[in-house]
Amino acid sequence: MSTVPAVRAFIRARGRRRRGWTDRYTAVFGLAMAAVVLAEPASRMLAAALRPGDPSRAGAGVALLLLVYAGLLAAARVIGPVVPRPADAAWLLLSPLDRRGVLGRPAGLLLAVSAAAGAVLGVGALAVLGAPDLPAVRLAAAAVLGIAAATGGAAAAVLAQASREQASWTVPAAAAATVLTAAVVLSSSAPGHRLLSLAASAPPALGAALAGLSAVPAAALVRRAWAALERIPARTLLAASTRAGRAAAVAAALDPGVVTWAAEEQHWRGRVLRSRPWPALPAPSAVAWQDWRRLARRPWPVAVLAAVAALPALAAGAIGSGPAGAVTDPAASTAVGTAVDGSGPLGTAAATAADAMAGGLVVAGLVVAGALAAALAGVSGARRDASDPALARMLGTGPRRVLAARALLPGLLGAAWLVLALAGLTLSGALPAGPWWLLGALAAPASAAGALRAARRPPPDHALPVIDTPMGVIPTGPIIWALTGIDLAVLGSLPLIGALASGSAEPGGLLAAQALLGAAVLAGFLLRSGRREAG
Incomplete structure (x- = not known):
């Protein structure tokens, strides 16, 4: 019986195209460029480690x-x-x-x-x-x-x-x-x-x-x-190879949505599910009940997201800036009346304040991104409605009402994640005392709007123009695809982001602004989406 090296040599000898010096040059050049790009972060890590x-x-x-x-x-x-x-x-x-x-x-x-x-x-x-x-x-x-x-x-x-x-x-x-x-x-x-x-x-x-x-x-x-x-087992290896092939196709086509579809179909393929009668709900809520059933049948993603709610607190502790937006440098207290040249106490206080603001923005970004990820765990129905509009029209209910009913589950998931993340930040001392849980709950409609918008986005448009930068050409189609949904989540969470950056959750105007802005973003998205589908 032939050995594996002999079979591989036989295949290489009768291949359509043999590797030449250009292939070797491309490989060496790619490795050299990767080494150049990774040299600076590696040197910084070594300097920090020593x-x-x-x-x-x-x-x-x-x-x-x-x-x-x-x-x-x-x-x-x-x-x-x-x-x-x-x-x-x-x-x-x-x-x-x-x-x-x-x-x-x-x-x-x-x-x-x-x-x-x-x-x-x-x-x-x-x-x-x-x-x-x-x-x-x-x-x-x-x-x-x-x-x-x-x-x-x-x-x-x-x-x-x-x-x-x-x-x-x-x-x-x-x-x-x-x-x-x-x-x-x-x-x-x-x-x-x-x-x-x-x-x-x-x-x-x-x-x-x-x-x-x-x-x-x-x-x-x-x-x-x-x-x-x-x-x-061979079936396990074949499944892994199929997933790798799909991932390579996604990387070539720059369409990450195919990976999530493939993972979803792979999970439910071959599973026997028990059939139970649905509760007596109004028409839009009955249509959206499938999202709740799916989430109950696959609770592991929610458990992982609940554990990841500690990530903002860990990031705040790693940054080490104390309460978000607070100036913790003792030299800042003696900064009044001192000349500003970047090296005195006032310059140190300004630099500390800038670092604290940057750290607060990093924490705010993690909070908003985590809430959006948690909300995305409950939008499978909206995604299937967008991919098959004909089937959605057969439901016999207005698209706006169905979309509003589907917004309840992602809103609750986003609210729960925000409450957990902000509670972790408060308990760890990264945030001062305040109504942070209420501010996070009021930002949940923005997360739901962003998740629904991300679930209904079309594939990336590769016909859009590219951006020429010193680092290379950047395609705008995948960038716009990636930002679709994030834009609404960030826009509707601006009061929360400002509060995390400044380290102060005012119980008055800030809560009202967050409540109005979050509800307005969700309502505007529902109105615009319903009008588009009706037209």
């Missing part, structure tokens, strides 16, 4: 890194993690060839990507904790620890791909790790701070020993994952 850290930001920074790590593991589990090329899946996967030989390339790519991501996470952790002495040793130990954690997690995902029994704990473990991390940071417990202080001031020899010890179980997991490649 100096003492800020203890006040260590907790939030480590929590953010853990959240990123959990997100990478979840993404690897969703993608495959072992993804053969479509050609290999079509011709070699079901052949009598050795399964591990066929999957050697995607497994090696997964190992390389996870090692690179782990090194970045390890250096990021060192930048958060700081390196008071022997920075080279600490840097090497942090990189080895990150690589061991990432490769071990990727190997565990491969084992989960090969076994249904092991796959059952993947999602609950990731969700538990996320919630636990957020709870530890938001509680701001003294033991947590003490543990981080001990980790930052630990001897470099201890870090090197831990790095060496962590490499042993990681290597054992990688070895087990390599042995398990031949046990991965």
